Amino acid sequence: xxxxxxxxxxxxxxxxxxxxxxxxxxxxxxxxxxxxxxxxxxxxxxxxxxxxxxxxxxxxxxxxxxxxxxxxxxxxxxxxxxxxxxxxxxxxxxxxxxxxxxxxxxxxxxxxxxxxxxxxxxxxxxxxxxxxxxxxxxxxxxxxxxxxxxxxxxxxxxxxxxxxxxxxxxxxxxxxxxxxxxxxxxxxxxxxxxxxxxxxxxxxxxxxxxxxxxxxxxxxxxxxxxxxxxxxxxxxxxxxxxxxxxxxxxxxxxxxxxxxxxxxxxxxxxxxxxxxxxxxxxxxxxxxxxxxxxxxxxxxxxxxxxxxxxxxxxxxxxxxxxxxxxxxxxxxxxxxxxxxxxxxxxxxxxxxxxxxxxxxxxxxxxxxxxxxxxxxxxxxxxxxxxxxxxxxxxxxxxxxxxxxxxxxxxxxxxxxxxxxxxxxxxxxxxxxxxxxxxxxxxxxxxxxxxxxxxxxxxxxxxxxxxxxxxxx
Amino acid sequence: xxxxxxxxxxxxxxxxxxxxxxxxxxxxxxxxxxxxxxxxxxxxxxxxxxxxxxxxxxxxxxxxxxxxxxxxxxxxxxxxxxxxxxxxxxxxxxxxxxxxxxxxxxxxxxxxxxxxxxxxxxxxxxxxxxxxxxxxxxxxxxxxxxxxxxxxxxxxxxxxxxxxxxxxxxxxxxxxxxxxxxxxxxxxxxxxxxxxxxxxxxxxxxxxxxxxxxxxxxxxxxxxxxxxxxxxxxxxxxxxxxxxxxxxxxxxxxxxxxxxxxxxxxxxxxxxxxxxxxxxxxxxxxxxxxxxxxxxxxxxxxxxxxxxxxxxxxxxxxxxxxxxxxxxxxxxxxxxxxxxxxxxxxxxxxxxxxxxxxxxxxxxxxxxxxxxxxxxxxxxxxxxxxxxxxxxxxxxxxxxxxxxxxxxxxxxxxxxxxxxxxxxxxxxxxxxxxxxxxxxxxxxxxxxxxxxxxxxxxxxxxxxxxxxxxxx
Numbered sequence: 001x002x003x004x005x006x007x008x009x010x011x012x013x014x015x016x017x018x019x020x021x022x023x024x025x026x027x028x029x030x031x032x033x034x035x036x037x038x039x040x041x042x043x044x045x046x047x048x049x050x051x052x053x054x055x056x057x058x059x060x061x062x063x064x065x066x067x068x069x070x071x072x073x074x075x076x077x078x079x080x081x082x083x084x085x086x087x088x089x090x091x092x093x094x095x096x097x098x099x100x101x102x103x104x105x106x107x108x109x110x111x112x113x114x115x116x117x118x119x120x121x122x123x124x125x126x127x128x129x130x131x132x133x134x135x136x137x138x139x140x141x142x143x144x145x146x147x148x149x150x151x152x153x154x155x156x157x158x159x160x161x162x163x164x165x166x167x168x169x170x171x172x173x174x175x176x177x178x179x180x181x182x183x184x185x186x187x188x189x190x191x192x193x194x195x196x197x198x199x200x201x202x203x204x205x206x207x208x209x210x211x212x213x214x215x216x217x218x219x220x221x222x223x224x225x226x227x228x229x230x231x232x233x234x235x236x237x238x239x240x241x242x243x244x245x246x247x248x249x250x251x252x253x254x255x256x257x258x259x260x261x262x263x264x265x266x267x268x269x270x271x272x273x274x275x276x277x278x279x280x281x282x283x284x285x286x287x288x289x290x291x292x293x294x295x296x297x298x299x300x301x302x303x304x305x306x307x308x309x310x311x312x313x314x315x316x317x318x319x320x321x322x323x324x325x326x327x328x329x330x331x332x333x334x335x336x337x338x339x340x341x342x343x344x345x346x347x348x349x350x351x352x353x354x355x356x357x358x359x360x361x362x363x364x365x366x367x368x369x370x371x372x373x374x375x376x377x378x379x380x381x382x383x384x385x386x387x388x389x390x391x392x393x394x395x396x397x398x399x400x401x402x403x404x405x406x407x408x409x410x411x412x413x414x415x416x417x418x419x420x421x422x423x424x425x426x427x428x429x430x431x432x433x434x435x436x437x438x439x440x441x442x443x444x445x446x447x448x449x450x451x452x453x454x455x456x457x458x459x460x461x462x463x464x465x466x467x468x469x470x471x472x
Numbered sequence: 473x474x475x476x477x478x479x480x481x482x483x484x485x486x487x488x489x490x491x492x493x494x495x496x497x498x499x500x501x502x503x504x505x506x507x508x509x510x511x512x513x514x515x516x517x518x519x520x521x522x523x524x525x526x527x528x529x530x531x532x533x534x535x536x537x538x539x540x541x542x543x544x545x546x547x548x549x550x551x552x553x554x555x556x557x558x559x560x561x562x563x564x565x566x567x568x569x570x571x572x573x574x575x576x577x578x579x580x581x582x583x584x585x586x587x588x589x590x591x592x593x594x595x596x597x598x599x600x601x602x603x604x605x606x607x608x609x610x611x612x613x614x615x616x617x618x619x620x621x622x623x624x625x626x627x628x629x630x631x632x633x634x635x636x637x638x639x640x641x642x643x644x645x646x647x648x649x650x651x652x653x654x655x656x657x658x659x660x661x662x663x664x665x666x667x668x669x670x671x672x673x674x675x676x677x678x679x680x681x682x683x684x685x686x687x688x689x690x691x692x693x694x695x696x697x698x699x700x701x702x703x704x705x706x707x708x709x710x711x712x713x714x715x716x717x718x719x720x721x722x723x724x725x726x727x728x729x730x731x732x733x734x735x736x737x738x739x740x741x742x743x744x745x746x747x748x749x750x751x752x753x754x755x756x757x758x759x760x761x762x763x764x765x766x767x768x769x770x771x772x773x774x775x776x777x778x779x780x781x782x783x784x785x786x787x788x789x790x791x792x793x794x795x796x797x798x799x800x801x802x803x804x805x806x807x808x809x810x811x812x813x814x815x816x817x818x819x820x821x822x823x824x825x826x827x828x829x830x831x832x833x834x835x836x837x838x839x840x841x842x843x844x845x846x847x848x849x850x851x852x853x854x855x856x857x858x859x860x861x862x863x864x865x866x867x868x869x870x871x872x873x874x875x876x877x878x879x880x881x882x883x884x885x886x887x888x889x890x891x892x893x894x895x896x897x898x899x900x901x902x903x904x905x906x907x908x909x910x911x912x913x914x915x916x917x918x919x920x921x922x923x924x925x926x927x928x929x930x931x932x933x934x935x936x937x938x939x940x941x942x943x944x
Contacts, residue, residue: 117726117831160671171669173678174646189918194894195827196859197643199632199682199902201911201941202923206645206678210671227728254589256699296768355667359589387668422666430671439673446661450930451674457929458922469673 008049008348008398010092010433011471014099021077022057025101028069032060043102044095046087047149047337049348049398050433052095055082055102062107064180064188064219070103071217071463072186078461083213085126085152089159090351091432093212097467103217105154111135112220120177120194121225125154125218132223141225144169144260147428148334154218159430160210164333167253167386168260168292169226171428176209180220184459194222207454212430213465215458229292233302234261234326235317237289237309238282242266242369245285246362248312249385253358255308257301261290262386263333266369269340269380276339277332282315287385288333290326333382340380340393347378347395350407353435354418355389355427364421365390368414377407389427415441431469439470480521480820480870482564482905483943486571493549494529497573500541504532515574516567518559519621519809521820521870522905524567527554527574534579536652536660536691542575543689543935544658550933555685557598557624561631562823563904565684569939575689577626583607584692592649592666593697597626597690604695613697616641616732619900620806626690631902632682636733636805639725639858640764641698643900648681652692656931666694679926684902685937687930701732701764705774706798707789709761709781710754714738714841717757718834720784721857725830727780729773733762734858735805738841741812741852748811749804754787759857760805762798805854812852812865819850819867822879825907826890827861827899836893837862840886849879861899887913903941911942 025033034040035057044054056079061067074081080100087094096102108124111132115121116139123132128150132143144165145156155161157179162171169175178192181204191204208216239245245264252259265273267284274281289305291298306317320326332339341349356364365383372379372392383390392414394407415425415438425431425438440448448470455462455472462472497505506512507529516526528551533539546553552572559566568574580596583604587593588611595604600622604615616637617628627633629651634643641647650664653676663676680688711717717736724731737745739756746753761777763770778789792798804811813821828836837855844851844864855862864886866879887897887910897903897910912920920942927934927944934944 115829115831118829119726119728120829160669160675162669166669170646173669173675174642183918183922187918189922190916191919193891193896193914194829194832195861195896195899196830197632197634197638197645197827197861197899198896199825199898199900200896200907200914201682201903201920202687202926203632203645203675203678203682204915204919204922206675207926210673210675215674254591256591294769294772296772297766300766300768353671355669357587357590357592357666358668359587360666389667389669419665424665424667424670424672426671427667427669428671431673435672442665442672443676444662446655446659447663447676448673450655450661450676453929454674454679454926457925 008051010050010052010095010097012052012097014053017056017079017099018077021079024073025057025059028073029059032062034058043084043104046089046092046094048090048092048432048434049350050092050095052097055096055100058102058104060104060107067103067105067217067219068182068186068188071182074101074463075184075186075461078463080463080466081217082465083154083158083217085155086128086150088149088151088155089432090429091434093430093432093468095433097433106152108219114139116141118194119225120222122220122222123153124220125152127153129153129156136225140228142228143223143225145172145175148337153221157209157218157221158211158213160428162384162428164261164263164384166384167262168258172209173206175224176205176221177224178222179205179208179218181208181216182219183216184464212432212468214455214468215464231295231298232290232292233298234290234320234329236281237287237317238284238315240313242285243362243366244312244314245287246365246385248287248309248314250358250361251308252305253386255304257304259289259301259386260292261288263288264383264385264390265336266381269336269382272339272343272380273332273336276342277335279332288329336380336382337393340395344378344395348398350394350396350411351429352392352411352414353426353429354415354423355387356418356421356423358388360421360423361385361388364418364423367417368392371410371413375406375410377403387427388423433468436470480523482522482524482567482569484524484569486525489528489551489571490549493551496545497529497531500545501531504534506530515556515576518561518564518566520562520564520904520906521822522564522567524569527568527572530574530576532576532579539575539577539689539691540654540658540660543654546573546935547656547658547933550935552935552938554937555626555630555689557627558600558622560621560623560627561904562901563906565902565904565940567905569905578624580691586611588613590666591697592694594692594694595625596692597624599625601625608697612700614700615695615697617644617647620809625693629681629690629693630683630685632900634856634900636735636856638856639734640730640732644681645678647696648677648693649696650694651677651680651690653680653688654691655688656936664694684904684940686927686940687936703767703770704762704764705770706762706792706801708753709759709789710756710787712785714757715834715838716784716786717759718837718857720759720781720786722830722833723780724777725858727776729776731761731773731858732764733760735760736855736857736862737808738853741808741854744811744815744852745804745808748814749807751804760801808852808854809865812867816850816867820870822866822868822883823901824864824883824886825898825901826887826895827859828890828893828895830860832893832895833857833860836890836895839889840864843882843885847878847882849875859899905940908942
């Protein structure tokens with residue numbers, strides 16, 4: 001693994017930049033605009049295995065007006081703009097494949113208002129999920145959506161993120177009430193209101209959520225938040241086989257248990273997590289579960305789940321009794337990605353993200369794991385299995401083209417299977433650069449043509465994160 | 473009230489129709505195409521107080537191909553197409569204000585598949601909500617969204633409908649998983665998959681839901697369904713004042729009680745309902761509540777709510793003990809609209825539909841009721857108050873222009889107040905013909921311009937239900 005990493009290039013089509021553009025940016029933004037190579041390089045990559053030349057400049061927006069002015073300048077010079085939160089995309093969203101600037105909103109990190117009386121919060125896009133939960137704690141509230149990384153709320157909107165709590169609380173799709181957005185012309189619009197529901201025209205909020213920076217730059221977000229549950233219990237449970245663990249999950253969901261979290265790791269991944277997080281979990285297929293509710297309600301849920309687990313030959317629950325133990329367990333789960341990546345020094349990770357109807361989960365997951373094992377590529381496997389969503393992480397040697405091709409082939413087989421089972425190629429990571437072909441297979445040419453038509457109508461010069469979701 | 477009803481006209485701009493168009497329709501559709509005046513008139517109006525000339529023809533689609541062919545023919549001749557389910561719109565959605573044809577999908581009324589193992593169902597758009605629940609019952613499942621009328625699922629998608637259960641189960645926004653849609657060119661596309669969540673490109677499903685027939689004709693719907701709750705308890709509770717009833721609701725929601733239904737009627741409306749449905753409910757401000765869950769969970773919810781009720785001087789619960797009594801109670805609630813309309817023979821009803829953040833509900837509702845009382849116009853008031861959504865129905869004499877103007881003025885005051893409080897002009901009925909100006913006030917010119925740009929991109933000849941949502 002000591003050979004230099006070969007570049008892993010998506011289609012790149014840099015646009016010429018008017019020499020007056022960067023000076024114009026600098027005149028407007030001064031020290032908030034950087035052209036230093038290290039800064040540009042840091043903003044031109046993400047957690048995907050893909051490479052591209054860095055953006056020509058990075059603008060650090062400190063306000064919606066900053067963001068609007070940056071987009072307006074880019075519009076004038078027809079230069080691409082790529083919004084940037086914390087850089088945790090897994091699908092190449094942040095790569096400047098057509099050149100342009102990175103618009104970093106991480107300094108827009110104020111929690112603007114906690115509206116506890118309406119169970120809503122208004123935040124700037126650079127607020128991270130952990131920061132938000134710190135701010136909510138003293139109000140007795142929390143925000144459940146939790147991708148593995150400590151992602152920014154703006155980025156989580158852009159990819160329609162979810163995480164471990166989505167099985168009970170939904171994804172960003174269900175939890176964003178309203179947005180402020182900078183359009184491709186540099187205008188600022190608002191979508192949605194503070195009302196819980198509305199039939200007032202097209203659902204621009206849901207259109208922006210999941211649009212991956214291609215339709216607008218999100219500059220403010222109103223989110224639903226939830227009262228901290230009265231009772232929380234978390235447990236792990238080991239199984240003899242992966243099939244037993246998956247079938248337990250299917251039964252829990254089909255019984256309608258309102259489980260808050262239901263995560264699966266295979267034995268191989270438990271080993272990686274143990275090593276990375278200094279834990280001693282049983283190295284076998286494992287469900288991590290959490291139950292939220294009233295004390296009596298939680299006991300009811302647990303009793304039902306314990307019956308199901310017993311039917312599938314699961315071992316006794318190991319309880320995370322204290323909040324500290326719970327945090328340790330979930331932090332270890334959230335770090336499974338990093339545990340995987342660190343298990344093979346120098347590797348890069350190709351992450352899959354299919355999601356299928358719950359009744360098809362065993363079909364989708366077991367064959368995919370078997371294929372990875374047969375292919376002999378190191379991998380990890382974690383799943384938000386309560387949602388029918390799981391991730392394989394193929395840990396490839398970046399200097400080994402054959403291995404990369406083998407991993408991409410595994411990914412293609414896995415996606416094809418998920419689509420055949422009525423599922424989607426991406427449950428929560430987005431399309432980015434890496435799943436464009438899969439999107440066409442999934443949605444069909446007609447639906448993708450409709451997406452393209454919307455893109456062209458709202459961004460006629462194609463300056464907003466161009467080259468993502470579909471070739472354009 | 474014996475004077476002839478004056479027409480209540482929205483802006484009407486009939487387009488010329490090529491004389492070859494109707495013969496072409498008849499050649500393709502034979503007996504499935506009607507030009508009989510009675511049929512056209514029945515399809516050219518809805519439950520709104522608005523009038524317009526009827527469509528030139530009605531096509532009864534029996535398949536997606538029929539619908540696609542009808543739209544393709546209309547596209548060729550640039551003739552408007554107005555999708556029609558059961559005709560229960562309250563906002564003029566079905567009026568042929570620019571001429572064209574009505575595309576009746578009520579014969580596409582098959583429940584195509586009950587996928588109990590995935591808690592989903594696939595239906596044609598003409599299936600009604602009651603029909604769907606009949607089909608689900610034997611599977612131990614139900615579909616919660618319940619507008620007052622026995623609306624079609626296609627129509628409920630088009631208006632982003634909700635109803636009494638939305639406080640717990642969400643609206644059509646949260647409960648539509650996937651769609652088949654005929655586009656403006658007559659092509660058939662699919663949006664979404666069977667997976668519970670997805671980040672695969674723009675959320676076309678949510679864009680179509682609430683688009684009021686202006687972006688496509690919905691020809692198939694995949695919905696989430698729910699296990700019938702183990703325990704269901706329903707109760708009414710009377711209060712000394714409307715404020716007490718509203719403040720009880722606010723406290724229930726803020727406490728996070730997972731109440732399934734929380735509906736408010738004022739005393740005046742309870743009187744109308746008693747008369748219409750032969751009930752003997754106490755004629756005072758009243759909450760109708762329903763609790764779903766395990767037996768213990770339901771008891772917990774009830775105990776919490778009873779404490780809150782007592783704090784607000786509510787009377788003891790009156791229980792609807794049997795399923796039959798429950799059905800009678802909720803049928804009476806669903807018929808409140810008809811009870812109101814029948815309380816003033818010959819009247820027409822102007823219905824309001826604001827929705828505000830829950831903490832603002834008292835501000836929004838109490839002043840609006842007081843204004844209606846002061847104006848001396850007969851009215852009813854019902855509210856999905858758990859969502860912050862309530863309806864005033866102003867019962868106007870259609871021959872009395874002054875009264876109509878007074879009712880429209882009340883509506884304008886009420887909407888203005890809701891927007892000031894951070895709410896929306898329509899929680900569940902849609903914009904249609906009647907709330908276009910309100911939509912601009914609510915969303916702003918920039919957001920409405922974005923909606924228009926999407927409409928123009930997807931329907932360049934403006935044939936899909938033109939003149940609704942925004943003037944175009």
